[in-house]
Amino acid sequence: MFFVYSAEVTGTGCAKDKNTAKKYALDDLSSQIRVRVESELYMVTSQSGAKSESYVSHKIRLTSDLNIQEYSLNYTERNGTYCANVSIPKDRLPVYQKKAASIVKEINSYTEKAGKIKLDSQKTDLLQKALDKYNELENYDIIVRFLGGEPPAPDMDRADIKSELVRMQRVSSDISQIAKNIMSKMGNKSAYVNPVRLYGSAAITPFAALLTQQMRAYGTMNQDAAYQLHCQYSPEGDPFAISCELKFNGAPDGAFVTAVSTEVCKQTNCESSASMKRMEQMFGTPGAGLFRGYFYTNYGDAGVMLREGDVLTLYARLSEEADLAVIFINEGKAALFPLSEKKPVIRIAGKLTNNEVEVIKLKVTPPFGTDTLIFAAYKGEMDELLPKYRYDKDSGLYVTDETPEALLERFRKVPKDRFIEKIMVFNTEPAR
DSSP states (O other), X not given: OOOOOOTTOOEEEEESSHHHHHXXXXXXXXXXXXXXXXXXXXXXXXHHTOOOGGGOOOOOOSSOOOOOOSOEEEEEEETTEEEEEEEOOGGGHHHHHHHHHHHHHHHHHHHHHHHTXXXXXXXXXXXXXXXXXXXXXXXXXXXXXXXXXXXXOOSSOHHHHHHHHHHTSOOBOOHHHHHHHHHHTTTTOOOEEOOOEETTOOOOOHHHHHHHHHHHTXXXXXXXXXXXXXXXXXXXXXXXXXXXXXXXXXXXXXXXXXXXXXXXXXXXXXXXXXXXXXXXXXXXXXXXXXXXXXXXXXXXXSSEEEETTOEEEEEEEESSOEEEEEEEEETXXXXXXXXXXXXSEEEEOGGGTTSOEEEEEEEXXXXXXXXXXXXXXXXXXXXXXXXXXEEETTTXXXXXSOOHHHHHHHHTTSOGGGEEEEEEEEEEEOOO
């Protein structure tokens, strides 16, 4: 399978100094590459009916984790601001192919040895090493596909490795035992547990939130710890797998899989995650040309877990002057937060571009569960784009009769170089 390389894909970032502008540009390019390649892979696998687990969509984040080592870079300066433009020339393809081939060779070595061993304990160790390398391979695969190449494939598919690891494990349906099983696999290493993720999603589901809390009882609360644990799950299959990767100072340090019975879903409604993933897939269009936007909170921009009484501060940074609105999806309808005294829209003026702007503060109150927010920035009059709204005193929101699907239809009519959107999904719970 080959994907068409597009030389027009350029990462753009603007800031007051060159290094920051380059960082923003690399993050922007990385996000665009993931979106393009994984969208293509998703369409192909959907059409063929093949397993899609290997093509998990990683939502756009403030800081991307794609390992872009070879790129071209140039700067422009205007009004005291530097704008960096980065791209990956097609002639860099062999560099990434060579690295991917080297990792594939290591994976094949581990799986080949595992196939000759009868003892599950020894086989597990080899397969987990292969899984660790698969996580490293993914980033190079995406860049190779983007550059128009076909990445080398290991002899054993990652999904098959996970299935084999799950087969060899004792399956648990108790969430506290699941947490204990996962953390025991790290030996004496104390890691900070990042929020557990749903595959293909940046949302924190009720199941993920509860499991994260249980796991943190065995780790460290230091968010800057050298060891960082990242886990993801998909509720398909019985048992289903929770796949974890341990990193030490940002470098891979191990990978493992834990088997979980779907019985646990009755406790935490983890199967409802499909609706969250669908919402994330609907919204999330980055800008085009020089128009770029970054949206985040004081708790980060993905995997946010909040408790009653927490104050969530929303921030935006736009590369050009534009209108901004924050949409709240409430019971299947779109509502708007009051960003000024009289309107749900504010203008990010020219003098504030490329600067962090505090948009609004929100206090966590009942009802609890999953909350969905959509940032929307438009180089025009936002009121022309939004549905009719009215102020509701009880909720303090500007409410509409618009469904998310109808809102999406409005947004897709706007040229990409004039419009940006980003979705954030949070999990909220009562105070303890």
